[in-house]
Amino acid sequence: MTVRTRFAPSPTGLLHIGGARTALYCWLESRRRGGKFVLRIEDTDRERSTDVAVQAILDAMAWLGLAHDEGPIYQTARLGRYQQVANELVAQGKAYYAYESREEIDAMRAAAQAAGDKPRYNGYYRERNEPLREDPNRVIRFKNPREGSVVFDDKVKGRVEWANAELDDLVIFRSDGWPTYNFAVVVDDMDMGITEVIRGDDHVNNTPRQINIYHALGAPVPQFAHLPMILDKEGKKLSKRTSAVGVMDYRELGFLPHALLNYLVRLGWSHGDQEIFSIDEMVALFDIADVNKAPSRFDMEKLAWINQHYLKTDDPTTLVAEFEWHLTRAGIDVAHGPQPLDVLLALRDRVHTLKEMAERARIWYAPIVEWDDKAVAKHLRNANALSVLQAARASLAAAADWSPAMVQQMVQEIAAQMELGLGKVAQPLRVAITGTQVSPSIEDTVYLAGRAEALKRIDAALVIAGQ
RNA sequence: GCUCCCUUCGUCUAGUGGCCCAGGACACUGCCCUCUCAAGGCGGGAACACGAGUUCGAGUCUCGUAGGGAGCACCA
Numbered sequence: 001m002t003v004r005t006r007f008a009p010s011p012t013g014l015l016h017i018g019g020a021r022t023a024l025y026c027w028l029e030s031r032r033r034g035g036k037f038v039l040r041i042e043d044t045d046r047e048r049s050t051d052v053a054v055q056a057i058l059d060a061m062a063w064l065g066l067a068h069d070e071g072p073i074y075q076t077a078r079l080g081r082y083q084q085v086a087n088e089l090v091a092q093g094k095a096y097y098a099y100e101s102r103e104e105i106d107a108m109r110a111a112a113q114a115a116g117d118k119p120r121y122n123g124y125y126r127e128r129n130e131p132l133r134e135d136p137n138r139v140i141r142f143k144n145p146r147e148g149s150v151v152f153d154d155k156v157k158g159r160v161e162w163a164n165a166e167l168d169d170l171v172i173f174r175s176d177g178w179p180t181y182n183f184a185v186v187v188d189d190m191d192m193g194i195t196e197v198i199r200g201d202d203h204v205n206n207t208p209r210q211i212n213i214y215h216a217l218g219a220p221v222p223q224f225a226h227l228p229m230i231l232d233k234e235g236k237k238l239s240k241r242t243s244a245v246g247v248m249d250y251r252e253l254g255f256l257p258h259a260l261l262n263y264l265v266r267l268g269w270s271h272g273d274q275e276i277f278s279i280d281e282m283v284a285l286f287d288i289a290d291v292n293k294a295p296s297r298f299d300m301e302k303l304a305w306i307n308q309h310y311l312k313t314d315d316p317t318t319l320v321a322e323f324e325w326h327l328t329r330a331g332i333d334v335a336h337g338p339q340p341l342d343v344l345l346a347l348r349d350r351v352h353t354l355k356e357m358a359e360r361a362r363i364w365y366a367p368i369v370e371w372d373d374k375a376v377a378k379h380l381r382n383a384n385a386l387s388v389l390q391a392a393r394a395s396l397a398a399a400a401d402w403s404p405a406m407v408q409q410m411v412q413e414i415a416a417q418m419e420l421g422l423g424k425v426a427q428p429l430r431v432a433i434t435g436t437q438v439s440p441s442i443e444d445t446v447y448l449a450g451r452a453e454a455l456k457r458i459d460a461a462l463v464i465a466g467q
Numbered sequence: 468g469c470u471c472c473c474u475u476c477g478u479c480u481a482g483u484g485g486c487c488c489a490g491g492a493c494a495c496u497g498c499c500c501u502c503u504c505a506a507g508g509c510g511g512g513a514a515c516a517c518g519a520g521u522u523c524g525a526g527u528c529u530c531g532u533a534g535g536g537a538g539c540a541c542c543a
Contacts, residue, residue: 010543045542102541109539118469118539139541157472166470166539174541181543205471205538228473229536237536263479266492270480273491292480295536299478302493312506349506379503411502426502438504445503 003035005196010042011053014246015060018230021264026198027066028286039071044178060247064257082179085187086140094216098125098141120168140173150208155225156291162208186210190219201226225288228295254353259307268292304352312349326358337365338448346444364448368435375437385428393458402451404443432461
């Protein structure tokens with residue numbers, strides 16, 4: 001039997017980090033085992049589902065590179081099928097109509113809780129066999145077994161056992177004519193031949209009742225794997241209030257999709273001491289059965305480290321497009337200034353994100369807006385600065401070519417001629433070009449400015465140094 | 468309240484009864500390198516929640532305690 005996994009988000013918001021990891025694991029598991037990955041949109045909640053959210057999820061999946069083999073399949077397109085299956089269940093006496101109002105059910109739950117039990121339905125209509133009638137409160141409830149227990153071997157949680165006495169007769173069809181989640185997933189997973197259900201562990205408690213529905217339908221029960229939650233830095237539930245939660249927020253923050261994927265695959269899973277995984281390695285090595293049971297915290301600093309790793313080791317030409325996206329976003333006009341590829345090369349092991357890289361690139365695309373006082377005081381207004389800058393200006397103006405190597409050689413020559421350390425030459429030049437005392441190597445810093453702009457800035461610095 | 472689940476350095480984790488007075492990574496930190504900042508190299512501090520038990524021997528097995536989480540919807 002071929003392995004089939006599915007990712008089934010409900011389009012009520014962004015694709016968040018937890019969902020992205022679930023999708024990754026589903027994708028990885030299907031890839032490694034030569035199976036299929038199905039994308040299903042669970043949009044039966046007509047109140048909260050939106051087309052915008054559907055598109056946001058699709059965009060995020062595409063950015064991450066998690067391509068589905070089938071779908072997207074929309075649950076709203078399958079209403080007839082759910083009705084058909086529910087009717088069969090009723091006809092077979094495995095489900096029944098119930099007519100309680102919300103108030104009556106609330107009272108029922110309150111009574112159960114007062115008796116020290118968990119709030120649940122008391123099964124009033126279970127054996128009444130009342131004739132079908134029109135009623136605004138009419139729902140269909142599943143006849144859950146009352147005896148025995150449900151046992152399943154979860155691939156990450158291990159063996160889970162649940163007494164049927166703990167379960168009540170859940171609603172499978174609402175009074176508004178739409179199926180409920182617990183019913184629709186089972187029908188879908190059955191129809192789509194899903195063999196591995198990988199999802200968040202907030203669903204563990206739903207699994208026993210879903211298994212009972214599989215049994216009632218005479219369908220094979222898939223394997224389950226329930227993933228622990230991803231918490232924020234404080235160990236609390238991830239929320240917009242405290243952290244970036246949407247996958248696309250991470251794009252804006254300057255992270256690479258591969259870095260996010262690599263971080264996510266290591267969150268709750270490992271392969272010995274290995275930290276860095278190419279996509280192919282993930283596919284070859286990942287096994288859902290090796291995922292940890294405990295929840296883990298999201299650590300932005302480790303993500304940043306991984307991101308920098310890819311920034312400095314990936315083929316730079318594959319990174320340029322994403323870098324230009326960030327430059328544009330930072331309001332930088334790439335048409336006037338150095339090649340983005342050269343800038344990327346100069347900055348890639350000095351920053352953790354592309355966003356930071358774009359911000360630091362500004363110095364070569366736009367004029368100096370503000371001189372750093374300390375930098376000026378320390379490196380421009382000292383005994384040697386004036387003569388160093390004059391020598392550099394003359395040399396740069398006369399240079400036969402314009403390259404980092406030329407700048408490098410010039411700096412060394414001036415240092416030798418004036419009997420100064422390299423720092424005494426490079427720092428005044430750096431401040432002249434950037435207005436600050438921090439930038440990439442002096443040869444890159446000057447080279448990237450371009451000859452005309454470099455001379456212009458040195459002239460301006462000469463004025464300041466002479467004051 | 469009830470049911471289920473979880474617990475190794477600050478964080479992510481290795482560890483499937485002796486190889487562990489617990490290994491790696493991020494973060495922190497010392498030194499080296501050095502034109503600044505990084506990157507890189509070499510070091511350092513830092514954890515088996517607690518208590519019983521099983522065993523010659525327990526981070527690893529059992530039970531309990533404490534702490535944390537999830538679910539108990541006509542939401543997914």
